Amino acid sequence: MKDSDIHKIVEILRDAVKNWKQPIVTQIAERGKDPFRILISTILSLRTKDDVTALASERLFSLAKTPEEMLRLGEEEIAKTIYPVGFYRNKAKTIKEICKTLVERYNGKVPDNLEELLKLRGVGRKTANLVITLGYNKPGICVDTHVHRISNRLGYVKTKTPEETEFALREKLPVEYWIEFNDLLVTLGQSICHPISPRCSMCPIKEYCDRIGVKRSR
DNA sequence: AAAACGGGGGC
């Protein structure tokens, strides 16, 4: 693709994703933009299917809605509640630790900037950027495996790691698209642009795509 | 750079 194609691509995807299933964290974000809910839901969603994540998130938030309330739950209780998300013991520990830090050092509020968010145990660049964009509506570029894969497949960036992709996008992606870019590409990635054997024939932006690294497609 | 965390679902 040409760099100038990005405007057309975003425009097409904006229209197309309305008809597709939205990523779970985006769904949760739309219910009420509570940064704490976004943060915890994102932690739960790591390497875990959407429906399982949604169920676990709903159960956990029915027990506690704030860091203070959640801190009163035992680690075992959290683990039992969020089961069967992947890495559930690990995540229970992470959630407990994050709540403790939020209450003790951040007055029970989720930080609204990258630097502070990244200090939290279990929060990497992907999670931190998602909280900033969905929770605080601030410019940020959240790069997960979908964004990393598709940005390279399109030929928009040429990078080896998600972190490199984030910095490359910061250089060339128009800032007005930063917040929504992640949601558009994740939705496309889950519906059509799969890691293996993507369904290129029905992709709305196929005419702009270089298909870098795509061996077989449907 | 690679391993570890981990259960569920698709094929």
Next chain:
DNA sequence: GCCCCAGTTTT
């Protein structure tokens, strides 16, 4: 049965 999944931390 084998492989993959909105990652991050540890070795």
